[in-house]
Amino acid sequence: MHESIPEVEKILAKLVGFDTTSSRSNRACIDFIRDYLDGFGVKSEILANDDDTKACLWATIGASDKAGIVLAGHTDVVPVEGQGWSSNPFTLTERDGKLYGRGSCDMKAFIACVLSVVPELVKQKLAQPVHLAFTYDEETDMGGAVRLTDYLRAQKVTPEWVWIGEPTSLRIIDSHKGVAAFTTSITGVPSHSGQPDKGLNAIELGVQFMNILQRFAQSKKDKPVPASRFDPPYTTFNLGTVRGGTAENIIAEHFDLHWQARAHPGDDLDAILEDIEYTAQAELKPRFTAFAPKAGMKTCTCLNIPPLLPTKGNPGEKILGRLTGNRETQGVSFATEAGFFQRLGTHVVVCGPGSIDQAHKADEFVEKTQLRTCVDLLRKVLLCSGAT
Numbered sequence: 017m018h019e020s021i022p023e024v025e026k027i028l029a030k031l032v033g034f035d036t037t038s039s040r041s042n043r044a045c046i047d048f049i050r051d052y053l054d055g056f057g058v059k060s061e062i063l064a065n066d067d068d069t070k071a072c073l074w075a076t077i078g079a080s081d082k083a084g085i086v087l088a089g090h091t092d093v094v095p096v097e098g099q100g101w102s103s104n105p106f107t108l109t110e111r112d113g114k115l116y117g118r119g120s121c122d123m124k125a126f127i128a129c130v131l132s133v134v135p136e137l138v139k140q141k142l143a144q145p146v147h148l149a150f151t152y153d154e155e156t157d158m159g160g161a162v163r164l165t166d167y168l169r170a171q172k173v174t175p176e177w178v179w180i181g182e183p184t185s186l187r188i189i190d191s192h193k194g195v196a197a198f199t200t201s202i203t204g205v206p207s208h209s210g211q212p213d214k215g216l217n218a219i220e221l222g223v224q225f226m227n228i229l230q231r232f233a234q235s236k237k238d239k240p241v242p243a244s245r246f247d248p249p250y251t252t253f254n255l256g257t258v259r260g261g262t263a264e265n266i267i268a269e270h271f272d273l274h275w276q277a278r279a280h281p282g283d284d285l286d287a288i289l290e291d292i293e294y295t296a297q298a299e300l301k302p303r304f305t306a307f308a309p310k311a312g313m314k315t316c317t318c319l320n321i322p323p324l325l326p327t328k329g330n331p332g333e334k335i336l337g338r339l340t341g342n343r344e345t346q347g348v349s350f351a352t353e354a355g356f357f358q359r360l361g362t363h364v365v366v367c368g369p370g371s372i373d374q375a376h377k378a379d380e381f382v383e384k385t386q387l388r389t390c391v392d393l394l395r396k397v398l399l400c401s402g403a404t
Contacts, residue, residue, distance in 0.1 A: 024387050025115065027052075028128035029108035031091075032117035038092045038156045041069045045091050049073055049150060052131060056138045060148075063163050070152040072164045077137050078145035083176040085332075085398070086147040089127045089368075090154030090161075090353065093119040099378035114381040121370025121382040126181025129369065129390040137398060146398055147175060154353055157319045161353035165360060177332040178357045179397075181368030182350075183375055183382070186389060188336050189366035190345040192352060193246060193278045194323035196285060197256075200225060200315040205307045206262070206269040215267030216307045219260045221300055222271035225313070228295055229253050229275060232288070241280055245347035251280045251288065252349075274318070278349060281323060322355030324364060332365035339396050348372070 034045035050060045053075055063072040078084065096105045096118050103109040105118040115125075127150060137146055151160030168174075182189075202222050207215030233253040240249040253275065260271035279285040296313065304311045326345070337343035350372060354364045369386035 024128050024132035024391055025108075025384070027131050028115065028120065028124060028382075028387070029117075031124040031128055032108045032119055033106055034091075035106050036092050036119070036152075037095050038153055039095070042091045042152045043069065043071055046071045046073050046150065046152075049091075049127075049131065053134065053148070056134055058134065058138060061167075063167055065152070065159065065163065070160065072152060072160050072167075073148065073150045074164065074167065075148040076145050077134070077148070078142035080145060082144055083174060084142075084145035084147055086149050086175045086178040086357070086362075087126075087130045087394075088149040088151070088178055088180045088353065088357065089123050089130070089182075090151045091124070091127070092152050092155050092160075093122065093124075094155050094376045096378075101378045103379075105378075105380075110384075113384050115384060115387075116379055116381045118380055120380050121183040121386075122372070122375035122380065123182050123368060123370075125183070125370050125382040125387060126368040126390065129181070129387060129394055132391055133394050133398065136395070140399060142398075144176065147173075149178075151353060158321055158353055158356065161356040165356045168360060174360055175362050177330065177363040177365065178354070179332055179336075180352055180354050180357070180364065180366045181390075182352050182366050183368050183370035183372050184348070184366060185371045186340065186367055186369060186386065186393070188333060188340070188342065188345045189348050190324070190326045190330065190333060190364075191245065191281065191347040192324045192354065192366070193280060193347075193349050194285070194355065195276065195278050195319070195321040195351040197274065197276045197318040197320075198315050199318055200273045200275065200313065202260075202271040202313045203311055204267065204269050204271070205310050207267045209265040209267060212267055215269075216303060216311050217267050218271035218311075219268040221303065221313070222258070222260060222273055224300060225296055226255055226258075226273065228292060228299065229255065232292055232295075236280075236283075241282065244280065246280060246349050248349065249280070251283045251285075252278045254278075278351070279323070281325065281347075321351045322359065324352065324354035324358060324366065327358075327363050330363040330365065332363055335397055336365060336367055336393070339393060 204218030261268035370382040
């Protein structure tokens, strides 16, 4: 029953072997997938970024003039530097029924499962087409998802539903929080540290601003959303990285904070940000005023990833729920590319092999049984139901 399992492991080993850390190019990986598909007569569209260092891949099996289903995944992975790996992270290694390697679960496992059933798909007369969508930079700014969905919108492609294979232990996810990232820059006035009153310390002001963010975070934590489907059940904030100052004997002129907010559905993130800005200006403005116009504060939005919201009559939920026997959908706090696809006016389901608990860590792995189950599920959805 599981004839393609050895093949899926071979494909996964090949995919893991490409170092597609987001800071690097994914072209070799995309070229491999393109050549693999071409070997079965499946032509691909390569959608490169502006400097041609990265690319998405879009391919269709079956009639291209029908809606069909999209099987989607990202090819990039997070860095391995500073992590204590037990084996080479870019060599798939088997131990005790688990396959270790960077991206083994997040999310090259799903891509390998999809590619392993291509030889069977091309032999079928599909009632609806099967589209393959593989992207770049999901782990950073999701530029690949933006590039791909802009292309599909221009081509007026609206699939019936999209199946994104992020690692969920094959649980069916129909919603997740949105994610927004910001940079708050504060400009102070430098002076000798022996004369602090003649300067304005940007780091001190930055600490005040971080305290404001922490107060907002605590206020959300103190009032969790009743009957929430998310863990944690409230909007969260994260202080990511801080940079500032020149030397210990100089009053700091610059401070930069990179921070993030993950809004719980129902919370108006724009309104929350307005409150944060109002509070920050009220508390910090008096100190800026004395040194105007040299001093000031500015917050810029670095990225804004839309949430995934449940949709009525989602065919992906119905099909996967029936085939897995688990009709209960769940919400998660991590973000995916789903919201970008949902903006096309289609239904989206997030469901894939491997656990998010293993992602982004040293010795990331996917269980071989998860690969087997995912391949079987793909077959049942795409072959037994004619991709409808």
